[in-house]
Amino acid sequence: MLTIKNLHAAVDGKEILKGLDLQVPEGEVHAVMGPNGSGKSTLAHVLAGRPGYSITAGTVLFKGRDLLALSPEERAREGVFLGFQYPVEIPGVNNVYLLKAAVNAARKHRGLPEVDAFEFLTLVREKMRLMRMDESMLSRGVNEGFSGGEKKRNEILQMLVLEPALALLDETDSGLDIDALKVVANGVNTLRAPNRSMVLVTHYQRLLEHIVPDRVHVLVKGRIVRSGDRTLAHELERRGYDWLLGEAA
Amino acid sequence: MSAALLTRLQEEYGAVHAALPESVTAAKRRREAIETLCAQGLPATREENWRYTNLRVLERARFSPVEDPAGTLPVLPEPLEGFARYVFLDGQLRSSAAAPRGVTVCSLRSQGAAGAGWEFGAQLPEARLALLNEAFATDAIAIEVPADAEPCGIELVFVAATAAQQGASYPRVRLALQSGARLSVVERHIGLADSASLVNSAVRVELAANAHLTHYRLQHCGARAVWFDTLAAQLAAEAHYELLAVSTGALTARSSVHARLAGAGAQFTLSAAALGEGAQSQDMYALSEHLAVRTRTAETFRGIASGRSRVAFNGKIAVRQSARGTDSRQSLRGLLDGPEAEIDLRPQLEIYTDEVRCSHGATAGKLDENMLFYLLSRGLAPEVAEHLLKWAFLEDVIARIGLADLRRQIERGLAGQLSEAATLQELL
Numbered sequence: 001m002l003t004i005k006n007l008h009a010a011v012d013g014k015e016i017l018k019g020l021d022l023q024v025p026e027g028e029v030h031a032v033m034g035p036n037g038s039g040k041s042t043l044a045h046v047l048a049g050r051p052g053y054s055i056t057a058g059t060v061l062f063k064g065r066d067l068l069a070l071s072p073e074e075r076a077r078e079g080v081f082l083g084f085q086y087p088v089e090i091p092g093v094n095n096v097y098l099l100k101a102a103v104n105a106a107r108k109h110r111g112l113p114e115v116d117a118f119e120f121l122t123l124v125r126e127k128m129r130l131m132r133m134d135e136s137m138l139s140r141g142v143n144e145g146f147s148g149g150e151k152k153r154n155e156i157l158q159m160l161v162l163e164p165a166l167a168l169l170d171e172t173d174s175g176l177d178i179d180a181l182k183v184v185a186n187g188v189n190t191l192r193a194p195n196r197s198m199v200l201v202t203h204y205q206r207l208l209e210h211i212v213p214d215r216v217h218v219l220v221k222g223r224i225v226r227s228g229d230r231t232l233a234h235e236l237e238r239r240g241y242d243w244l245l246g247e248a249a
Numbered sequence: 250m251s252a253a254l255l256t257r258l259q260e261e262y263g264a265v266h267a268a269l270p271e272s273v274t275a276a277k278r279r280r281e282a283i284e285t286l287c288a289q290g291l292p293a294t295r296e297e298n299w300r301y302t303n304l305r306v307l308e309r310a311r312f313s314p315v316e317d318p319a320g321t322l323p324v325l326p327e328p329l330e331g332f333a334r335y336v337f338l339d340g341q342l343r344s345s346a347a348a349p350r351g352v353t354v355c356s357l358r359s360q361g362a363a364g365a366g367w368e369f370g371a372q373l374p375e376a377r378l379a380l381l382n383e384a385f386a387t388d389a390i391a392i393e394v395p396a397d398a399e400p401c402g403i404e405l406v407f408v409a410a411t412a413a414q415q416g417a418s419y420p421r422v423r424l425a426l427q428s429g430a431r432l433s434v435v436e437r438h439i440g441l442a443d444s445a446s447l448v449n450s451a452v453r454v455e456l457a458a459n460a461h462l463t464h465y466r467l468q469h470c471g472a473r474a475v476w477f478d479t480l481a482a483q484l485a486a487e488a489h490y491e492l493l494a495v496s497t498g499a500l501t502a503r504s505s506v507h508a509r510l511a512g513a514g515a516q517f518t519l520s521a522a523a524l525g526e527g528a529q530s531q532d533m534y535a536l537s538e539h540l541a542v543r544t545r546t547a548e549t550f551r552g553i554a555s556g557r558s559r560v561a562f563n564g565k566i567a568v569r570q571s572a573r574g575t576d577s578r579q580s581l582r583g584l585l586d587g588p589e590a591e592i593d594l595r596p597q598l599e600i601y602t603d604e605v606r607c608s609h610g611a612t613a614g615k616l617d618e619n620m621l622f623y624l625l626s627r628g629l630a631p632e633v634a635e636h637l638l639k640w641a642f643l644e645d646v647i648a649r650i651g652l653a654d655l656r657r658q659i660e661r662g663l664a665g666q667l668s669e670a671a672t673l674q675e676l677l
């Protein structure tokens with residue numbers, strides 16, 4: 001699904017990703033952990049096509065295609081979804097408009113007709129129940145006045161409605177209370193499928209108790225310095241990152 | 250503004266004044282208007298309050314009015330239910346409806362007795378263009394609502410058809426509400442798509458105690474038109490004047506508004522949106538003058554400048570000594586779309602008394618990149634994402650349009666203006 005080789009990315013002349021390698025096969029869920037400032041969000045943004053980063057070396061293949069050659073909206077329509085660490089508030093743009101526009105953009109891309117308004121609302125309502133979100137949120141501005149936890153749930157709601165091939169969830173667990181964490185994890189788990197891959201960026205082992213990853217990677221100073229199975233997360237929880245810092249040099 | 254222009258103005262006036270209707274404005278009053286104007290001079294770009302108006306267009310225009318508007322009317326907007334519609338072509342009444350019960354609607358050109366005209370009222374420091382209107386007006390519409398009349402609606406549609414080289418049009422309106430009266434007015438200025446017309450309107454609003462006027466003003470003149478406008482409102486105690494202005498048309502549009510809050514507790518709500526694209530300039534000057542206790546002003550402006558356009562809003566709030574307990578709010582925001590676009594927002598406060606609450610904010614900026622990327626990351630095309638954000642930006646003003654049918658018309662118009670593709674419309 002996703003193959004990253006020797007990725008170097010800089011922002012404002014400062015190199016953040018310094019030769020990153022990562023492979024996420026189809027159907028797998030991978031966790032990326034790492035200290036603050038190590039480049040996790042940068043990786044997620046670069047994959048989603050955020051402007052402002054210069055890719056100085058490396059390749060990224062998504063379903064065998066050169067992902068970096070696509071515009072952000074093309075990536076989204078091809079099935080890349082970024083769940084933001086800090087979801088943006090857009091007052092005046094209605095939540096449900098955005099959802100519908102996003103769905104229709106992807107459908108148009110695949111040569112499908114626009115979604116039926118009634119079916120769409122039925123689907124959205126169902127997913128909202130799953131996310132334990134109040135329906136009144138649909139008619140509000142995108143994330144406008146949402147609490148931190150509500151914003152994260154809204155990200156997952158969008159993911160559930162869009163059903164991406166590759167989901168990049170950047171600290172979707174941070175800011176969630178214990179119940180909300182379960183709701184979000186449950187939402188993510190319902191989307192696990194053989195033809196879908198996920199990358200979870202997280203600081204906490206706790207999320208990984210609910211969403212069991214196939215692989216865990218440690219990102220330090222712009223590179224993946226260690227990969228392992230889920231037990232690596234436990235080890236990180238116990239030992240912190242210090243013992244790995246040397247390996248990033 | 251050159252002396253040559255004033256000379257031409259006087260010559261043109263000399264040539265046509267004998268034929269101008271006495272019932273609209275008395276000859277003596279017209280002459281005084283011209284004399285005052287010549288003494289004061291026409292507004293010039295070097296003046297602080299006119300910096301953003303393209304006044305050079307006057308050099309190529311004829312001041313004299315279109316005398317016999319010929320042309321055919323374009324397709325008019327859908328009528329609004331419950332509104333009596335009056336249509337004007339190049340400033341003169343073309344078709345009228347039955348006036349709402351109890352309300353007097355009078356076209357002074359055809360129905361006015363000699364001396365029925367009114368003075369614009371020259372207190373407004375920026376009323377010079379209204380003097381020009383006073384001197385040349387060929388028709389005027391007087392609307393009077395008696396005390397405690399049933400709430401009702403009137404729509405005025407001003408169509409500009411003739412090119413400026415042939416003559417100008419001078420819409421002239423008076424809205425007078427007696428105490429406790431309520432009225433909604435929709436005032437539209439439209440034009441033939443390609444006509445480079447010169448429109449110079451003058452509107453006078455008088456609200457007696459407790460009267461409530463909701464006034465929608467939509468300026469959608471043709472892309473080559475020049476639209477000048479002066480509006481003066483006088484508010485008695487507890488009167489409420491709600492003005493909603495949307496300006497998207499004309500090559501050069503300038504509106505000067507002066508609200509005098511003369512009675513205790515009078516309230517002025519101004520919500521304005523302006524859209525500039527190409528080489529357009531959209532300029533609005535609003536002076537809210539607080540003269541009595543507990544008077545209130547709430548001003549909201551949202552402007553978007555694209556291309557090489559300029560959008561300006563100069564909002565001045567003056568609180569006189571007699572106006573203790575005044576409350577005024579200003580929220581001015583501009584959106585710059587493109588490196589050559591220009592926005593100028595000027596909130597001004599002039600306070601001569603204590604015990605006032607004034608808050609104002611003015612910000613101009615570009616589309617928020619985080620918002621834009623968020624929308625792109627959901628698969629929206631860049632054009633659609635931009636239009637959605639612009640739309641959202643105007644929402645603070647558009648949402649205040651209480652008349653659902655009218656709001657839909659405006660939304661459709663704006664959607665068309667904001668996007669070449671119909672995508673946005675489909676979304677809504």
Ligand SMILES: Nc1ncnc2c1ncn2[C@@H]1O[C@H](COP(=O)(O)OP(=O)(O)OP(=O)(O)O)[C@@H](O)[C@H]1O
Nearest residue numbers: 011012014016034035036037038039040041042043
């Ligand atoms: N515009 C920028 N200019 C300079 N440095 C930047 C810029 N944007 C990000 N950085 C730096 O890049 C580094 C990586 O940031 P990134 O947000 O990817 O970290 P992260 O691993 O997601 O951290 P966290 O766990 O705190 O979310 C940080 O040191 C950050 O300060």
Ligand SMILES: [Mg+2]
Nearest residue numbers: 040041042085
């Ligand atoms: Mg981060």
